[in-house]
Amino acid sequence: MRSLLVIRMENIINDPDQATSGLFPEIMLEENGYQVQIADGDSSARVLRLLGEADAAVLDLPIEEIPEWEKLLSQSRPIPVLWWCSPQTASSSAEACETEIAIDGILTPSMRDRELHWALHFAAKQCMERQQWASERKQLQSRLEERKWIDMAKGILADMKNISEAEAYDLLRKKAMNERKRMVDVATAIVKAHQLLQS
The missing domain is CATH 1.10.10.10 (Winged helix-like DNA-binding domain superfamily/Winged helix DNA-binding domain)
Structure with a gap:
């Protein structure tokens, strides 16, 4: 897994100082050797076009918005879907966590390189198992x-x-x-x- 697509809402982070503090997933991913494309969550056509080149999608979105993106991504093609859990995206209420979402992994700003690689590896494995379960069902x-x-x-x-x-x-x-x-x-x-x- 080398190429990742980060999907975010344009207004999720407005503070440019947060880019240097590592709260953007693309900074951490690029520092660890991954190719990253960024798609504005307001343009689903662009997301679907970039998805064809990506090995996985990283959703830099509040948890309430994940189900609609998860549905769109699953209709396109099977791909591991990870959630970027940062202070901005995790600020939802506890009820939002009860929503049924099928993500394959979670990434956080505090992850080190090996943790990041293992999280992506396990997400790919989880995605394959999820696809197999769906096929069997x-x-x-x-x-x-x-x-x-x-x-x-x-x-x-x-x-x-x-x-x-x-x-x-x-x-x-x-x-x-x-x-x-x-x-x-x-x-x-x-x-x-x-x-x-x-x-």
Whole structure:
């Protein structure tokens, strides 16, 4: 991870003396060998354009604004998202911390070089795990949806043909094999045809 995109609201820090005190993430990151691009949080088009070149995004924003940026970033492409926790961005109320946000790590102005490198490393790892969990969740939801259609079709076939659900399942499986279709596709067709005939 070498290239980072810092996203901040233009008005978050107004005091130029804070730049020398290390409260800007880009100063600390550049001092530690990272390439940094800065994007004004008011321009989402620029953020998305710069995101294509970045290995991670650092949000220099109050915690209340993270969810909307997190959503925008996740729609673009999977990328580690870190929060720059400084006195300015952490000045929110305790209720803001209860908001569900999926950030992969936190950076602070007091971090030393090794702490910074490890935080970025673990953020990349956390991002990969988060993407894997999202993929597995999507697959499980898809399987549950397929199972629902198959169970409904089994019930319809069992009632119509006056057979057990096990026999209805075998009938459904054979029909899918004969038509060279997926079982869920055959089941969906049966359920929709039955619903059409019932209405």
